[in-house]
Amino acid sequence: MAWTRICRADEVPENSVRKFNVSGIQILVVNYGQGFRAVPPVCPHMEEPLEESGIVARCVLTCSKHLWSWNLETLELQGETERPLKTYQLKQEAGVLLANIEQELVYEFETEIGDQSDDDFFK
Amino acid sequence: MKITIQSKAGETAFDCGENEIILHSGLGSGLTLPYECASGTCGTCRARVKLGTVEVQWREAPGYLHLKPDKGDILMCQSRPRSDCFLQVLSQVKIFEKFRPQVRHGTIENLRRLTKDLAHFMVRLSSPMSFEAGQFVLVETDGLSGGRAYSMVNFASETDRIDLLLKRKPNGGFSEWLFAQERVGANLRIFGPLGRAAFRPEEDRDIVCIGGGSGIAGMMSILERAAQVDYFLRHRGEMFFGFRTLDDCVYLSQLARYSALAHGNLDITIVLSDEPAKTRVHVQYPMLKLASGLVHDVAVRCSGLVQDSCLTFVAGPPIMVDCAIRALIVAGVNAGSIRYDKFS
Numbered sequence: 299m300a301w302t303r304i305c306r307a308d309e310v311p312e313n314s315v316r317k318f319n320v321s322g323i324q325i326l327v328v329n330y331g332q333g334f335r336a337v338p339p340v341c342p343h344m345e346e347p348l349e350e351s352g353i354v355a356r357c358v359l360t361c362s363k364h365l366w367s368w369n370l371e372t373l374e375l376q377g378e379t380e381r382p383l384k385t386y387q388l389k390q391e392a393g394v395l396l397a398n399i400e401q402e403l404v405y406e407f408e409t410e411i412g413d414q415s416d417d418d419f420f421k
Numbered sequence: 422m423k424i425t426i427q428s429k430a431g432e433t434a435f436d437c438g439e440n441e442i443i444l445h446s447g448l449g450s451g452l453t454l455p456y457e458c459a460s461g462t463c464g465t466c467r468a469r470v471k472l473g474t475v476e477v478q479w480r481e482a483p484g485y486l487h488l489k490p491d492k493g494d495i496l497m498c499q500s501r502p503r504s505d506c507f508l509q510v511l512s513q514v515k516i517f518e519k520f521r522p523q524v525r526h527g528t529i530e531n532l533r534r535l536t537k538d539l540a541h542f543m544v545r546l547s548s549p550m551s552f553e554a555g556q557f558v559l560v561e562t563d564g565l566s567g568g569r570a571y572s573m574v575n576f577a578s579e580t581d582r583i584d585l586l587l588k589r590k591p592n593g594g595f596s597e598w599l600f601a602q603e604r605v606g607a608n609l610r611i612f613g614p615l616g617r618a619a620f621r622p623e624e625d626r627d628i629v630c631i632g633g634g635s636g637i638a639g640m641m642s643i644l645e646r647a648a649q650v651d652y653f654l655r656h657r658g659e660m661f662f663g664f665r666t667l668d669d670c671v672y673l674s675q676l677a678r679y680s681a682l683a684h685g686n687l688d689i690t691i692v693l694s695d696e697p698a699k700t701r702v703h704v705q706y707p708m709l710k711l712a713s714g715l716v717h718d719v720a721v722r723c724s725g726l727v728q729d730s731c732l733t734f735v736a737g738p739p740i741m742v743d744c745a746i747r748a749l750i751v752a753g754v755n756a757g758s759i760r761y762d763k764f765s
Contacts, residue, residue: 339651344464344465344467344487345487351743353746353747353750353751355750355751355753356753358755358756360750360756362466362745362746362747362750365690365746365756365757365759365761367756369533376756376757377755377757378757380429380511380512380513389665391484396567
């Protein structure tokens with residue numbers, strides 16, 4: 299699909315998240331003030347819908363369900379968080395956010411835990 | 422039966438009897454298996470069965486909503502082994518030494534109804550137990566399967582007595598059973614201690630507690646622990662306890678006592694959700710402040726401590742806990758400084 303329009307940047311207020319359907323793929327846009335991130339719409343922990351459970355404050359996205367959190371600038375895992383956030387490459391042109399969508403990003407318990415030979419989970 | 426756990430930290434194994442719950446047996450063996458409620462609601466203790474079979478005790482447990490049973494996902498808190506098992510768990514599973522949970526028998530003593538839907542009861546244990554302030558136990562009785570989680574209200578080391586606070590729930594099996602008739606002398610099965618929302622004085626931080634309804638239970642234990650070590654000589658504390666009306670409040674005299682012992686460093690506010698606070702302080706216990714509104718709103722608005730350096734405890738119904746967590750994070754508290762317990 300390559301670079302695809304998600305939304306206008308001003309459709310997602312600062313320190314908030316909003317979910318968009320981009321050609322059948324659900325993408326959550328996160329505005330953390332200093333920039334934007336485009337991520338899958340669920341928490342990688344228990345697949346909680348981040349549209350409801352995601353809180354953005356001070357450059358950190360936190361899922362309120364079990365307090366997993368990530369620095370949105372560096373994507374560094376905070377505190378007890380055990381899995382990284384997957385992100386779509388994102389750019390802004392003329393007030394429009396575009397994501398580079400090769401394929402839908404998903405968190406797969408099965409592939410991550412099932413096949414250790416090809417597994418970043420156990421590393 | 423041999424249960425092997427494969428986690429991010431490698432493989433580890435423990436023995437589990439066929440009548441034992443896998444989660445309980447693993448925690449009792451000292452493994453840091455993931456869990457929160459330990460009673461089927463939250464889904465945190467999910468694992469994937471790669472080899473072996475398990476028997477599921479409560480198939481309708483709300484925690485199953487998060488799982489993919491067709492891929493072999495189970496809740497360890499609801500499963501007993503039917504063979505040796507090889508399980509995968511998505512977290513770091515290590516060994517811990519302190520206060521491993523175990524099964525004890527208990528006898529109900531001193532059941533007191535405090536309000537129309539809260540009762541305080543004391544359980545005499547078959548052998549002494551140590552626990553951290555803020556922890557809970559699972560309570561089971563014959564004929565009612567599945568444990569209900571209750572936080573300890575008291576605090577003591579190596580104690581054979583625990584005090585628990587029970588909220589009466591319509592159709593809540595155990596609470597209906599306990600409220601139904603005179604239960605002093607009845608036998609219980611107690612598994613614990615459990616829970617990571619614990620207060621440890623050595624962490625040396627100012628604390629804020631936000632409790633809704635029976636969520637006050639574990640916070641009473643925190644206050645007792647703090648009083649025993651004179652914690653508020655050098656730290657500040659703020660407690661916000663939410664109740665519907667003044668008639669629904671519990672433990673007011675104890676709260677007043679803790680406040681009096683705290684060198685002026687402990688503020689306790691009772692927040693009423695269903696009636697206005699007619700005075701700024703409680704008429705009978707003037708050291709307790711009164712406010713009206715939602716407990717987490719009042720806490721975040723009135724607290725002088727809610728900030729990054731304080732340690733915050735939240736306990737109560739899930740929706741109240743979620744709202745409180747959201748308000749705290751927006752107010753600048755870091756997720757790592759929040760400890761919570763959801764009572765459902």
